Amino acid sequence: MEDSQPSLEQSPQPSNASGEPQVKTPNEIAQIKAHTGKDIGGGPPVIEYWAKNTLSAKGPEVWKTLFHKSACLSCAWGTGGQKGGFTNEEGEKLQRCMKSMEAIVAELQPAVEPHFFEKHSIDDLQQLSSMEADKLGRLSFPAILREGSSHYERITWEAAYDLVETAFRQPPERVASYSSGRSSNEAAYLLQLMMRMLGSNNLADCSDLCHRPSTTGLSTMFGSGTSTVSLESLKQADCVVLAGSHAPANHPRLMNELIELRDRNGTVIVINPVREIGLVKYGSPAFPVKSLIPGSDIANLFLQPIPGSDLALFVGIQKSLIERDLIDRNFLAAHTEGWEAVIEQAQNTDWEKITTTCGIHKAEIEAAATLISQSEKTVFAWAMGITHQANGTDNVCSIANTALLTGNVGKMGAGVMPIRGHSNVQGFGSMGVKNDIKPKLREALEKIVGRSLNPNPGYHSRALIEAADEGKVDTLFCLGGNLYAANPDLTQAKRAIGKIDTVVYVATKPNLGHFHGLGQKNTLILPVFNRFENPHKTTVESGNNFVRLNDEGKSHLSEADLVPEVHLLTELAHRLHGNSPIDWRKLQNPRYVRELIAKTISGYEKIGQLDQTKEEFTISGRIFTTPKFKTDSGKAKMQLTPLPDLTLPTPTDFGQDKGTVLALITGRSYRQHNTVVYKNGDKYRGMPHRQCILMHPEDIDAGGFANHQRVTIQGEAGQLDHIEIISGAIRRGAALMFYPEANVLMKGVTDPKSHTPAYKRVPVLVSA
Ligand SMILES: Nc1nc2c(c(=O)[nH]1)N[C@H]1C(S)=C(S)[C@@H](COP(=O)(O)OP(=O)(O)OC[C@H]3O[C@@H](n4cnc5c(=O)[nH]c(N)nc54)[C@H](O)[C@@H]3O)O[C@H]1N2
Ligand SMILES: Nc1nc2c(c(=O)[nH]1)N[C@H]1C(S)=C(S)[C@@H](COP(=O)(O)OP(=O)(O)OC[C@H]3O[C@@H](n4cnc5c(=O)[nH]c(N)nc54)[C@H](O)[C@@H]3O)O[C@H]1N2
Ligand code: SF4
Ligand SMILES: [Mo]
Numbered sequence: 001m002e003d004s005q006p007s008l009e010q011s012p013q014p015s016n017a018s019g020e021p022q023v024k025t026p027n028e029i030a031q032i033k034a035h036t037g038k039d040i041g042g043g044p045p046v047i048e049y050w051a052k053n054t055l056s057a058k059g060p061e062v063w064k065t066l067f068h069k070s071a072c073l074s075c076a077w078g079t080g081g082q083k084g085g086f087t088n089e090e091g092e093k094l095q096r097c098m099k100s101m102e103a104i105v106a107e108l109q110p111a112v113e114p115h116f117f118e119k120h121s122i123d124d125l126q127q128l129s130s131m132e133a134d135k136l137g138r139l140s141f142p143a144i145l146r147e148g149s150s151h152y153e154r155i156t157w158e159a160a161y162d163l164v165e166t167a168f169r170q171p172p173e174r175v176a177s178y179s180s181g182r183s184s185n186e187a188a189y190l191l192q193l194m195m196r197m198l199g200s201n202n203l204a205d206c207s208d209l210c211h212r213p214s215t216t217g218l219s220t221m222f223g224s225g226t227s228t229v230s231l232e233s234l235k236q237a238d239c240v241v242l243a244g245s246h247a248p249a250n251h252p253r254l255m256n257e258l259i260e261l262r263d264r265n266g267t268v269i270v271i272n273p274v275r276e277i278g279l280v281k282y283g284s285p286a287f288p289v290k291s292l293i294p295g296s297d298i299a300n301l302f303l304q305p306i307p308g309s310d311l312a313l314f315v316g317i318q319k320s321l322i323e324r325d326l327i328d329r330n331f332l333a334a335h336t337e338g339w340e341a342v343i344e345q346a347q348n349t350d351w352e353k354i355t356t357t358c359g360i361h362k363a364e365i366e367a368a369a370t371l372i373s374q375s376e377k378t379v380f381a382w383a384m385g386i387t388h389q390a391n392g393t394d395n396v397c398s399i400a401n402t403a404l405l406t407g408n409v410g411k412m413g414a415g416v417m418p419i420r421g422h423s424n425v426q427g428f429g430s431m432g433v434k435n436d437i438k439p440k441l442r443e444a445l446e447k448i449v450g451r452s453l454n455p456n457p458g459y460h461s462r463a464l465i466e467a468a469d470e471g472k473v474d475t476l477f478c479l480g481g482n483l484y485a486a487n488p489d490l491t492q493a494k495r496a497i498g499k500i501d502t503v504v505y506v507a508t509k510p511n512l513g514h515f516h517g518l519g520q521k522n523t524l525i526l527p528v529f530n531r532f533e534n535p536h537k538t539t540v541e542s543g544n545n546f547v548r549l550n551d552e553g554k555s556h557l558s559e560a561d562l563v564p565e566v567h568l569l570t571e572l573a574h575r576l577h578g579n580s581p582i583d584w585r586k587l588q589n590p591r592y593v594r595e596l597i598a599k600t601i602s603g604y605e606k607i608g609q610l611d612q613t614k615e616e617f618t619i620s621g622r623i624f625t626t627p628k629f630k631t632d633s634g635k636a637k638m639q640l641t642p643l644p645d646l647t648l649p650t651p652t653d654f655g656q657d658k659g660t661v662l663a664l665i666t667g668r669s670y671r672q673h674n675t676v677v678y679k680n681g682d683k684y685r686g687m688p689h690r691q692c693i694l695m696h697p698e699d700i701d702a703g704g705f706a707n708h709q710r711v712t713i714q715g716e717a718g719q720l721d722h723i724e725i726i727s728g729a730i731r732r733g734a735a736l737m738f739y740p741e742a743n744v745l746m747k748g749v750t751d752p753k754s755h756t757p758a759y760k761r762v763p764v765l766v767s768a
Contacts, residue, residue, distance in 0.1 A: 017577045032729045033276050036686035038296030041248040041254065041278020043516040045683070046285055047292070053105055055537075061075055061556055067102045070532045070550035071540045073103040073182060074673060076420035077251045078542025082549050083425060083613050088253070089546045089616070090231055097252035103676055105509060107530050111140035111557050117152035125152075125515040130485070130740060131677040133510045139527035140560035147521045155565065160524055162276035165521070165575045167475040167502035172199035172454070174474040176464050177431045179433055180206045180481025181425025184531065184538035184550070185607075186590040187565040188424070189597055190430035191479055193582075194573040196437070197449055198460045201458030202473075204719055205433050206481050207425050208383070208461035213392030214418035214756040215429060221637050222399050226426060228415035229379050230623045231544050236413030237261060239375035241368075243271040243399065244385020244760070245419050248278025249670045249684070251383075256286045259296040262521070269372050270299040270456055272385060273665065274736055275729035277684050281613040301368055304731040305358040308389045308661040308761035312357035312643050313365060315399035316586060318346040318405055319354065320362075320369035325600050328407035335410065335627035345640055357643050359731065372406055375425050377413030383421075385665060388760035390644070392438030393753035394760050410627030420543030422674075427541035429517055430619070435460045438529040444600035448583050461487070463754050469496035476519070479565065484517030485675040488748040488757045489717040493517070511675060512740065529555055534564045536590050539607065545619045549610055552663065567592050649763050654714050659767035660703035662695070662735040664715075664741040665760045675740045685736070687726050693766065694728040703766060713737070714765040715745025725766075735764065 033039040053062055067085045071078060079095040088095040116136065122145060125133075140159045143152040155163075156318035168175055177195055179188065194432045195203055199322055207215070222228065232238075234257055242616055247254045258268050259282065270279045280302065281295040290296070305313050321327050332339040351362050358365075380403045386395045386727045400409070400416050408414040419428050432441050436457040446453055459467055467473050476483075476497070487493040494516050497503060503519035506526045513526055523702050531538065533555040541547050555562065567588050574584035587593050591611045598608030603619040610616075621630065629636050651659045669690065673680035680689045687694060693713060700707060707727040720741070730736055736746075739759065746762040 002519055016069060026729045029280060030273060030472050032280065032372040035728045036277060038277050039282045040281040040685055042252065042285070043283030043292060043295060046754055049098050051100060053101055055124070058105065058108055061108050062101065062104060064099065065108065065532055068532045068551065068553055070553065071423060071542070071548040072096065072100040073107065073423055073531055074099045075251050076426055076543035077253050077421055078423065078544060078546060078548065079253060082616055086551065088231065089544070090235070090598065095253050099581070103673060106134060106676070107138070108556060109137045110273055111133070111396060111507070111560055112510065113138045113581055117143055118726065121150040122152070122238055122515065122518070123150070128515065128679065130512050130675060132678065133499070133512055133515065134512050134676050134678070138509055138557055138560070139525060140557055141527065141564065142561070143525045145518060145523040150443060152525065155524070157561070159480055160526060161571060161575065163502070163524065164477070164504055164572060167504070168198065168572070168576055173202070174199050174472065176202035176204060176459055176473050176475070177477045177479065178204045178461065178464065178481060178483045179428060179479040181422030181428050183424065183433050183481050183529070183565050184540060184590070185427040185597065186538050186593040187479065187569055188428045188433045189593055190587065191570040192432045192533045192571065193237055194569060195447065196453050197577050198433070199434040199454045200466065201435055201454055201456065202435060203433050203435050204427055204461040206461070207424060207485065209486055209757060210425065210455040211387055211418050212423045212703050212756045213387040213751055214396050217393045217396030217400065218416065218418070218753045221397060221639060222409070222624070224622050225429070226545055227417040227543055228409055228520065228622070228623050229544070230618060230625040231546070232414050233415065233625070234379055234417070237266065238264070238413070239267040239269070239372060239378040241269045241271065241378060241380045242279070242374065242384040245383035246276050246278070246667065247379065247383070247419065248276060248282055249666060252421055255282045255298070256284055258298050259284055259287060259291055262297055267303045267375060268298055268299045268372065269303070269368050269371055271305060271310060272301045273304050273312065273731045273734045275302065275304060277729070300591070301371060303364055303368060305360055306646060306731065307665050308644060308646055308758070309358040310386055310758060311395050311398040311641050313360055313392060314352050314402050315346050315349055315641065315643065316358065316360070316362070317369045317372065318342070318367040319349065319351070320366045321373060321405060322346055323449070324367065326373040327405045331627065332404065332409035336404050336636045336638050337633060339404070340388065341640060342405070342638045349643065353643060357646060371555045377407045377411065378403070378406065379413070379415055379417050380408070381417040381419055383419045385758055388758060390749055390751055390758040390761065392751040392756050394641045398641040401638050401641065404638055409636065410629070412625050415624060418543070424540035425538070426543055430541055430604065431597070432601070435463070439721065440602065441600065448582070448596065448600065461556050461756050462750055462757065465493055465496045465748070468500050470498050474501045476500045478503070481504050482511045482675040484513035484566060485511070485743065488743055488746045488759065490744045491718060492748065499740040505566065526568060527560070528565045529569060530561050536566065537611065539594070539610065541619065545622045546616065547604070547607065547619060548616050549614060564594065591747055625669040651765055654716070656765060656767060659765045660699060661763060661765050662699065664731060664745070664762040664764045665734060665736045665743070666739045666746070667670060667760070668738065669738045672738070673727070688727055690738050690741055691720070691722060691723070692724045692726045692737070693728050694726050695731050696732045696734070697727045699732055700725055700727055705766070707768065709768070711766050712768055713745060715762055715765065716747045718744035720744065735766070
């Protein structure tokens with residue numbers, strides 16, 4: 001078995017032995033259907049879900065929320081806000097997807113039963129699955145688990161504030177926060193200001209586990225770390241390259257843009273080791289007649305690289321463009337730096353090395369290059385398949401290099417577009433929630449607080465876990481999220497958080513972290529209103545750099561003892577910092593927070609007038625419609641991107657003499673939001689429950705396994721037993737499982753430039 005491992009993964013896909021470009025055919029769709037019973041993504045099940053929920057007893061409340069003037073809770077594609085629940089920034093209607101409703105329905109659950117925590121010990125709670133934890137309902141009163149106690153118990157807000165205040169009065173380097181991108185810009189801004197005034201830059205954030213390689217790579221190259229493309233601009237593209245994204249499940253409205261692109265004869269190139277059915281054909285409810293039932297064709301070209309090898313594929317595309325003189329040398333000379341070295345790098349990398357690294361035939365790589373060169377305006381878009389790699393930042397740079405070589409950044413209809421995750425994750429970054437503060441922001445904040453602030457970087461998410469594991473953290477304040485289950489190596493995450501004295505979870509619903517990520521002395525759960533329930537207006541920022549205003553709302557939980565996040569943070573900051581130079585209690589009205597944001601956050605000037613104008617806006621200085629970038633020279637700085645070494649371990653490395661070693665992709669099922677599972681199984685991939693591993697039929701045969709056989713999956717950090725093999729449309733040598741369950745398997749291997757974990761290329765051993 002050992003000998004056959006590398007070639008298993010690295011041989012180019014057998015279906016393309018002829019070297020023909022790999023375009024989907026009715027036959028291939030039939031193959032996927034044979035595995036999954038599905039021949040399109042999206043389609044009628046989406047409508048069934050809408051009907052079921054909007055016609056149920058909860059229906060009126062669901063409709064009310066859908067029409068509430070606030071941004072969708074779910075993903076950062078962004079919709080809703082002042083234009084109304086179903087309208088995007090371009091004024092187009094029907095821009096709400098089933099995922100949006102799924103998130104709303106979860107928030108509209110009744111409260112956790114008042115005596116629930118008295119009846120169930122922490123041992124009981126630790127038996128719950130992610131889905132069971134979420135289905136307990138909404139958190140509705142503050143609770144604490146004290147050292148030596150077996151049960152969470154109710155606590156008053158006053159007692160909770162006292163405890164948290166005391167916990168924060170530690171040396172600043174021993175205090176840390178973690179945050180997740182569903183809270184508002186105002187809450188995010190307050191969090192970082194409160195922490196920085198303490199002297200702590202330990203502002204770990206979920207983006208560390210997500211798009212940080214995009215921010216790192218794009219900032220280096222363009223002086224701006226977000227998408228250079230607006231929705232308006234995307235609508236003018238004639239080609240989209242979509243790498244490492246499962247948009248049909250995670251950014252469904254983006255699929256409408258791809259359908260419209262195909263309708264105007266544009267081209268979609270999909271790069272994904274998994275032949276996701278929705279990226280082949282997708283039925284969108286936004287186009288009920290032409291698309292919903294028959295499905296719309298999405299990919300013109302579907303390339304299935306080896307997990308973690310996209311950089312080699314992009315260098316291959318560059319090489320092919322250079323060989324045929326299809327690059328834009330005038331553009332490069334005028335608007336970029338370092339282009340000669342990038343060209344030289346591609347020229348000096350031989351085809352053999354490129355094709356064996358990415359596992360794709362030269363002819364297919366050339367076909368992709370040809371399609372890009374034939375297009376006037378190409379948008380290069382990507383998500384976690386690109387960033388969740390040990391060379392995530394280099395991956396991003398290789399994509400941006402390709403875009404620059406073809407003159408595709410700095411004009412309408414073209415550019416680089418990281419597809420962001422959480423609905424306000426990008427806003428958190430803009431508000432300065434990151435462990436390393438930009439000098440410009442520090443200076444602006446120093447003016448407000450009238451003294452100097454700590455310039456040294458604090459802990460990002462992985463460093464936080466490592467530091468906690470070394471006993472260097474006393475207090476952890478989590479504004480949303482699930483630090484425990486989002487991390488690699490759950491055994492380490494649990495142990496590390498367990499060494500922190502006080503852990504505070506500000507949350508709307510219970511999750512695995514509240515039951516496994518327990519502090520050594522006190523663990524507090526502090527319940528808050530969600531976005532559409534706050535008694536005041538808040539804002540969020542989409543991945544397309546559009547700022548939305550959320551109206552005030554009302555919670556269905558009339559008896560609940562909840563506070564707004566802004567209130568919680570200002571109260572805590574007031575206790576810690578007093579009322580001068582900042583009057584924190586005044587900031588309980590977030591309109592005053594917006595005034596501070598306008599003064600200190602570059603590009604956000606318009607937020608200062610938002611309360612008067614209600615005019616949602618695109619952040620200035622980020623959408624590049626001319627090739628003038630925000631670097632010191634105004635030119636894009638192209639980067640060298642060395643090819644990765646993708647050698648897999650052998651069974652012996654796992655302490656076994658047989659079994660099949662695969663490169664495991666861990667990601668989301670169709671019915672989950674990050675660590676929160678809404679429903680088991682994934683119909684579109686033919687995976688009936690969560691304890692499945694998706695494998696190529698030939699890997700199943702070659703390993704002596706059978707479809708549906710239960711096997712053991714061993715990783716470097718842990719193992720999972722009784723996992724069911726599911727034969728599916730994935731390339732040879734790769735496999736796919738769902739997170740967070742799979743996070744017991746992997747060690748925290750990270751990209752050295754961004755510190756983001758390599759969740760998408762986890763070496764595992766499959767054995768009977
Ligand atoms: N419904 C729903 N929506 C969500 C979320 C959710 O959980 N549920 N989460 C939100 C968040 S925080 C995020 S970050 C985004 C995540 O959105 P995605 O990035 O789309 O989510 P993943 O499930 O991580 O899937 C990544 C895709 O990358 C592919 N892939 C894996 N490895 C590679 C590789 O080496 N190369 C290439 N080219 N492709 C690869 C996988 O097969 C998969 O199709 O979605 C956001 N939106
Ligand atoms: N193996 C593997 N691991 C991964 C990934 C992967 O693809 N594979 N993906 C990574 C990625 S991209 C990300 S972003 C992380 C996600 O990591 P996190 O953002 O830490 O986790 P979530 O599951 O999104 O957090 C959900 C919780 O947030 C709370 N919440 C929801 N709304 C609100 C609100 O309005 N306010 C507050 N205070 N709390 C709220 C609820 O209690 C809910 O249970 O996971 C990462 N981990
Ligand atoms: S695509 Fe994203 S932002 Fe748009 S409705 Fe769906 S979940 Fe919400
Ligand atoms: Mo994410």
